[in-house]
Structure formats: C-alpha cells, structure tokens
Amino acid sequence: MLPTIHRFLLLACGSLLALQVHAAPADDAPYTVPRSMVETVTTKSAQHYRIMVSWPEGKAPAAGWPVMYVLDGSHYFAMATDMLRNQVCAYPCPLEAGVIVAIGYPDRSRREYDFTPKAPPGPPEMRLDGTPYPVVEYGGADPFLDFIESDLKPRIERRFQIDRTRQTLFGHSYGGLFVLHTLYTRPQAFSTYVASSPSIWWNNRFIEKEEQAFTRKVNATALPRETRLLIGVGEGEQTLLQRELRGSATETGNLEWRRGRRRMVDSTRELAERLEELSSRNLVAMHRTFDNESHVSVPSVALATAVSMAFGIRPAEAK
Numbered sequence: 001m002l003p004t005i006h007r008f009l010l011l012a013c014g015s016l017l018a019l020q021v022h023a024a025p026a027d028d029a030p031y032t033v034p035r036s037m038v039e040t041v042t043t044k045s046a047q048h049y050r051i052m053v054s055w056p057e058g059k060a061p062a063a064g065w066p067v068m069y070v071l072d073g074s075h076y077f078a079m080a081t082d083m084l085r086n087q088v089c090a091y092p093c094p095l096e097a098g099v100i101v102a103i104g105y106p107d108r109s110r111r112e113y114d115f116t117p118k119a120p121p122g123p124p125e126m127r128l129d130g131t132p133y134p135v136v137e138y139g140g141a142d143p144f145l146d147f148i149e150s151d152l153k154p155r156i157e158r159r160f161q162i163d164r165t166r167q168t169l170f171g172h173s174y175g176g177l178f179v180l181h182t183l184y185t186r187p188q189a190f191s192t193y194v195a196s197s198p199s200i201w202w203n204n205r206f207i208e209k210e211e212q213a214f215t216r217k218v219n220a221t222a223l224p225r226e227t228r229l230l231i232g233v234g235e236g237e238q239t240l241l242q243r244e245l246r247g248s249a250t251e252t253g254n255l256e257w258r259r260g261r262r263r264m265v266d267s268t269r270e271l272a273e274r275l276e277e278l279s280s281r282n283l284v285a286m287h288r289t290f291d292n293e294s295h296v297s298v299p300s301v302a303l304a305t306a307v308s309m310a311f312g313i314r315p316a317e318a319k
Contacts, residue, residue: 033081040106041155043147050104051152052077055160056088056097066098066166067156068310069148069190071175072111073102076303080170083307095311099160101152112136114144115171115178122204128257138203141181149189165191165225168310172196172299176231180207183229184214192228192309196302197237197295200271201262211271215278223282230286230309231272232302234293237264241294265289 036054043049052073056065070076080100087095105111116138124132156162169190171179176198183193184207200207235241238259245252272287279285290301 033078036081041152043143043151045143047110047147048106049147049152050074050106051155052102052104053156053159054081054100056099058097060161061163063165064161064163066096066168066311067160067162068098068100068168068170068306069152070100070102070303071115071169071171071178072104074104076170076172076299077102077104079300080303080307083304084311087307088311094313095308096313098166098311099156099162101156103148103152110140111174113138113140115141115174116202117141117177117181117206117210119203119206122206125201125258125261128254141178142185144178145182145186145189149186166310168192168194168306170194170196170303170306170310171198172302173295174199174202177202177207181210183227184210187214187218187223187227188225190227191225192230194230194232194302194306194309196232196299196306197234197264198231198268199262200267201264211274215274218278218281218283222280226282226284228284228286228309229275230288230305231268232288232290232298232305233265233268234295234298235265235289235291236294237298238262238266241292259295264295 033054035057036052038050038052041049041051050073054077068080070080077100080102084095084098084100087093088097113136118139118141124135126132167190169179169182169192171177171194173196176195177200179193179195180198180200182189198207240252240256240259269287269289272285275283275285288302288305290298293301
C-alpha cells in the first residue's frame with residue numbers, strides 16, 4: 001500500500017487534472033471552415049504559398065465544379081466561402097455550389113512582387129510634400145502566373161472535378177492589376193476576371209501598354225470563347241468620403257492628394273469604356289462603382305459580386 005502522503009498527492013493530481021479538463025470551455029477551440037483544407041505549396045523556385053481550399057458537399061455535376069481563384073487569400077478565403085455557401089443554401093438557390101481556391105503566404109507577403117508585371121522603372125510616386133514613396137521590389141507577375149497555371153490548377157484538378165470553362169480570378173488593388181495582366185497576356189486562363197480597384201496608376205500606368213497590345217491582338221483574332229471582365233471601384237477612391245475627414249490635416253491632405261493623382265474612379269471607367277469596344281470579339285467588359293465605399297472597404301462588396309458571377313446558375317441550368 002502506498003504511504004498516506006503518496007495517496008494524497010495522487011488524488012490531488014487527479015482532481016486537478018479533472019478540474020482542468022472540465023473547466024476548459026468548449027469555445028476555446030479555433031474556428032475552422034467545414035469542408036476546407038490549408039496547405040503550404042513550394043514552387044520550383046523555392047517560393048512558399050499558403051493555399052486554402054473549400055469545396056461543396058456531394059458529387060460534382062457532370063461538367064465539374066465551377067471554381068474561383070482568390071488572391072490575398074488570407075484576407076478573403078473565409079469571406080468568399082461563407083458568401084457562396086449562404087446563397088447556395090438559400091431558397092430559391094441563386095448560386096451553384098463550387099470550389100474556392102485562395103492564395104496567400106505562410107509568412108511575409110510578397111504581393112507587391114507577385115502581382116506586378118515586369119516593366120522598366122517609371123518615375124516614383126510622390127507625396128504631397130514632394131518626397132517619394134518607398135520603392136518596393138516588383139515584376140514577378142509572370143512567374144506567379146506560371147505557378148497558378150502549371151502547378152496550382154493541376155493540383156486542384158487532381159483532387160476535384162473542375163469545369164475548366166467556368167474558372168474565375170479575383171484580385172483587389174495590386175491583385176486587380178494582376179487580374180488585368182492575366183487577361184491581357186493569357187486571356188484563356190480564366191473565363192471570368194474580376195479586377196477590384198486595379199492599380200492602373202502603377203509604374204506610370206505601364207498596364208495600359210499591355211492593354212494596347214491585347215486590344216490589337218483581339219481585334220485581329222477574336223477571343224475563342226466569351227470572356228467576362230468586371231472592373232469595380234469604390235465611389236470614394238478618388239476623393240475623400242465624409243467618414244474619412246476625421247484625421248489630421250496632414251493625413252487627410254496626403255490621402256486626398258494620392259487619390260486625386262491615381263484617378264481610380266475615372267481610370268477604371270475609362271478602361272471599361274475602351275474594352276467595351278471589343279464586345280464583338282467575345283469580351284464582355286463591365287464596370288461597377290460601389291456607392292460610399294473606399295479602397296479599404298470596397299473589397300467585400302466587390303467579392304460578393306465576384307462570387308455571384310463565378311457561381312451564378314446559367315439559364316439552361318435554372319429550374
């Protein structure tokens with residue numbers, strides 16, 4: 001028989017352990033998205049990406065699931081998944097179930113590099129006081145697009161049955177710039193492109209040179225299938241919204257100066273007007289200005305529109 005002191009210690013430890021088990025509240029567990037996975041994928045050039053995927057219940061339709069690829073995935077993955085699932089579950093069902101693939105980073109973001117095309121350096125963007133904004137490394141859009149096309153898409157298609165005719169790409173800000181670059185240089189990569197607040201101003205508006213080359217090519221040879229482009233922007237991306245007037249004169253002055261120079265609202269509208277001329281060449285270009293939204297608030301409403309475009313039930317499928 002154990003000495004009395006040992007029996008006491010064992011009972012005390014057991015009671016404490018039981019107390020710890022029962023005292024831990026059930027909501028201490030981290031929230032997880034049902035039917036989802038997260039993995040780190042390493043490219044041939046030793047770049048690491050955090051890939052988040054969600055998928056529907058049940059068997060894929062004969063043609064496969066529609067899919068939406070989302071840039072800045074750490075910000076938008078759960079939001080996009082919830083937006084889709086809420087509308088698939090509603091009655092009558094306005095959207096069809098599908099797969100969402102979000103691309104992020106396991107550590108430091110490289111979005112300034114991954115989302116920008118290789119281009120000669122333009123004049124630096126200046127602050128109101130005449131000082132330049134910090135220069136960041138850029139020009140990795142093509143290797144990043146190679147990763148999506150040659151590595152990520154085949155990886156997703158090995159796991160899920162995907163409808164290759166219903167693939168959407170969504171990006172915001174620099175991500176929107178990357179969406180335009182993808183359309184201009186590899187238009188057959190996706191069937192729907194959603195460029196939210198694309199940084200057309202970047203590097204002395206270099207993306208407009210790619211637009212011109214794209215327009216010449218499409219005018220010569222039409223796109224092989226209907227390709228949709230939505231360009232979205234917040235109403236307050238060229239001026240200041242009322243709620244943004246609370247900061248100091250220096251803060252609001254710099255913000256108003258930057259927005260005025262970047263001309264986000266005018267630039268996106270003018271771009272859509274130019275691309276609308278390619279409607280007979282299988283490009284459907286649309287423009288949306290979202291009321292009372294700024295550059296930081298508009299992604300959620302633009303993403304909701306992207307989800308509707310990516311997973312909307314086609315007329316032939318409606319019951």
